[in-house]
Amino acid sequence: MSELSVNHLLGIKYLNKNDINLIFETADxxxxxxxxxxxxxxxxxxxxxxxxxxxxxxxxxLSFELAEKRLSxxxxxxxxxxxxxxxxxxxxxxxxxxxxxxxxxxVMRHPNPGAGVFLSKHVKAAIVNAGxxxxxxxxxxxxxxxxxxxxxxxxGGKNVVIVGDILHSRVALSNILALKLQGANVKVCGxxxxxxxxIESLGVTVETDLRKALNWCDVANMLRVQNERMDISYFPxxxxxTQQFGVNKALLESLNKEIVIMHPGPINRGVxxxxxVADSNQSxxxxxxxxxxxxxxxxxxxxxxxxx
Amino acid sequence: MSKKVLLxxxxxQIILHRLACQLLExxxxxxxxxxxxxxxRGTYLAKRLTTILTQEYGVKDINLGSLDITFYRDDxxxxxxxxxxxxxxxxxxxxxxxxxxxxxxxxTGRSIRSALTAIQSFGRPAExxxxxxxxxxxSRHLPIQPNYRGRQVDAINEEKVQVxxxxxxxxxxxxxxxx
Numbered sequence: 315m316s317e318l319s320v321n322h323l324l325g326i327k328y329l330n331k332n333d334i335n336l337i338f339e340t341a342d343x344x345x346x347x348x349x350x351x352x353x354x355x356x357x358x359x360x361x362x363x364x365x366x367x368x369x370x371x372x373x374x375x376l377s378f379e380l381a382e383k384r385l386s387x388x389x390x391x392x393x394x395x396x397x398x399x400x401x402x403x404x405x406x407x408x409x410x411x412x413x414x415x416x417x418x419x420x421v422m423r424h425p426n427p428g429a430g431v432f433l434s435k436h437v438k439a440a441i442v443n444a445g446x447x448x449x450x451x452x453x454x455x456x457x458x459x460x461x462x463x464x465x466x467x468x469x470g471g472k473n474v475v476i477v478g479d480i481l482h483s484r485v486a487l488s489n490i491l492a493l494k495l496q497g498a499n500v501k502v503c504g505x506x507x508x509x510x511x512x513i514e515s516l517g518v519t520v521e522t523d524l525r526k527a528l529n530w531c532d533v534a535n536m537l538r539v540q541n542e543r544m545d546i547s548y549f550p551x552x553x554x555x556t557q558q559f560g561v562n563k564a565l566l567e568s569l570n571k572e573i574v575i576m577h578p579g580p581i582n583r584g585v586x587x588x589x590x591v592a593d594s595n596q597s598x599x600x601x602x603x604x605x606x607x608x609x610x611x612x613x614x615x616x617x618x619x620x621x622x
Numbered sequence: 623m624s625k626k627v628l629l630x631x632x633x634x635q636i637i638l639h640r641l642a643c644q645l646l647e648x649x650x651x652x653x654x655x656x657x658x659x660x661x662x663r664g665t666y667l668a669k670r671l672t673t674i675l676t677q678e679y680g681v682k683d684i685n686l687g688s689l690d691i692t693f694y695r696d697d698x699x700x701x702x703x704x705x706x707x708x709x710x711x712x713x714x715x716x717x718x719x720x721x722x723x724x725x726x727x728x729x730t731g732r733s734i735r736s737a738l739t740a741i742q743s744f745g746r747p748a749e750x751x752x753x754x755x756x757x758x759x760x761s762r763h764l765p766i767q768p769n770y771r772g773r774q775v776d777a778i779n780e781e782k783v784q785v786x787x788x789x790x791x792x793x794x795x796x797x798x799x800x801x
Contacts, residue, residue: 352743355693
């Protein structure tokens, strides 16, 4: 059980329960490391990692870069906006050019679903998917589950509701797969237009009444409304969305129990959740960010140890 | 495979008491001393010695910690398996303290080299000593020698020294195994 069953992290879909446990146990050790006064270990000093981002990112990119540096890997960063991709270079060419500089691992975010899988079949390097379109965002789902485990002791048997834009969210899909794998009960909640058809086939239930969903759950994961991915109007106005699917302090206090609030960021304050909810004791949003570094260190460490 | 008993339970008891006395001789009240068991197997020995020092020699408040060296090893990606980590538990500062590393077997010295790097994350110790139950002579890859040793053995590379502890393995015994 001391080794991952995969050579790349392309999606939660490809992992099994042992993999997730191994990642979490390893992340526990790294969380201890990043809380020392010297937060660095020399494990990956002979590994070079390229962070290739074809789509904007702040938190994920910083988190990956920090995780890599805390493991002493050499890091190169590449953003599509400042590169030859603009001149028409293909994905494989771009990555192979980077790999010729002796890079061992590629962390990639790409707007096209399946970009990571495609790359893993054509280039020789360990691939970590940092988000591929509206498909998967595995490290986010891992850090979300890790944060639930840290707060509530276990993920299995917990009731988790994912609220908001399920249709455009890679965080939602990866989270559903990860939570189900660990034995949690999952509900999705949002406007009908933003809930994909046949989502029940993933083993989740659908709820359109936010109050009912919140009264049922132990954890509410509030997703961001992804305006940049919406080509048509999915709901009349932001104000109406907020009234039906936004969480505010009054709503939280009217529930019959205290629930945990999560958000993958970036928050549209006042849309999905109000500021007083985001900054309340029930929110573990900043713990998610801290855990993100530990979980990504674990993923990179475990994948790097399989590079021969 | 042949298995030879190197140390019996009784011999281990005697050696543990001698090692405890040797530590006592050099560190007296253990005010500026911290004992660090190296994970995974050195922690049993460290706990045993701490128990003897506190219960039989009346030493109070010994700082005992455990250090995991997995992320500091120099053989990452060189073996077949992923190196699995254990817990580090050091809830005190090692700055300006006398640190005693405690491990069950000293073989190539590479673990100790890793531990020397790892401990720097917790401060700059005044000095570092090494205590081992078994010292495998003539097999060092690095210039590292113990300050306190339980028993010195001449084992060839094909042989393996296995240290078992009552609390984990059901009995105190040290085997020399020829595979």
